[in-house]
Amino acid sequence: MRKVVLGFLCAMVFCIPFEEMAAVEGLETIIFDLGCVSLVLAVFTALRRRLKTPSPAFGILAFYVVLSFTSALWALQPDEAIRGSKTNLELLVFAWMVWEFASEEDRAFWLFRAYILGCCVSLAGMFSAYAAGAQWMMATESEYRFQGGGLNENFIATVLDLSIAMAIYLAGRTGARRSARLLYWAYVPAAVLGVFLSGSRAGIIALCAGLVMIAITLSLRRTKTAVALMLSVGSAAAFLPRIVPEGVFQRLAEGSRAETFQIRIQLWKAGFQYFADHPFFGCGTYNFKFSVSPRAGEVLVAHNTFISLLVEGGLVGFLTMTAFWFYLARMGSFLERDEKLFWLTLFAIWGICAMSLTWETNKTTWLLYSCLMARFASLRRPLRRQAAA
16 A cells, blocks of 8 residues: 555656646646545555654644744735645645655655656657747747746756756666666756756756766766766757757846846845844745835745745744754765765755745655655664664
């Protein structure tokens, strides 16, 4: 039964990269429906045997969820705060299911495989859009960014960045089948092209930073894998000038002069002004856009995960999540060197992209949280047995 629950979790994760497309008329998203079934099976299965002792990280996350519900008492828009708090609660339940059913051996990596497979669906949609609109685009030169899986350009770029790091790590793991390795290496150049087609500045910067970190790691110990990485990324680089529109490179060259960046600067300034007036508890979950609209003149989300947490949760909420991040870092420090660097790369990519995305309640974010906790749990139990012996 535990494998059945894990199968449903993999199905949920598979849908994350194209969740906006994964909807059935008259029902919630497929992810929500799968989550409901998974939860019923998970509770039934867990009650049949002794529950695993939760990590202290769950205590921190639970406190954060309680705090988000409490914020409805002082939120500018209480209904929005309650809606955001329900999302946090659902994500906490998802994290528990991953902890309970994917913290054995390398089951957490099965979730990453499902995530990469879901990214293939998004890439197929992106390349289809490119093939259908490339001729028109070249004629007008008024549009040059493409979406995938129903996600906007910045979201899909981040999703692909993370999946590239996952694919490279899984391809280089000891014991990976040759056929699987070839598929992972074939996926990398396709995903790299997808990131550039999105036209996301943060996504492209995070991609380059992640590839540099991975290349340095591989060159120190795994020559063959490093060569495979060079060939895979090199093949993508060869196609960039032919496939990626010139407008993408022009957009990158704008840098901080870009109009969208200037708008975000104004949003962030307005957010800090509100924080200065309400430093302890903030404006409430999902209320950033209401707190800055009188100052910024527009109703927009923060486009920065860290500023969003600071303004919505105040010092109490922000320090709670900071404590959780430090605990994650401590758990990661106990992993073996290669895997430790892999997780460092994943969260470096996430951190760069989070500077321009509001991703504190995003499913991919919580997938990373829960998989690291589950992975640490799978290694901690054998160590305890050895110590007891």
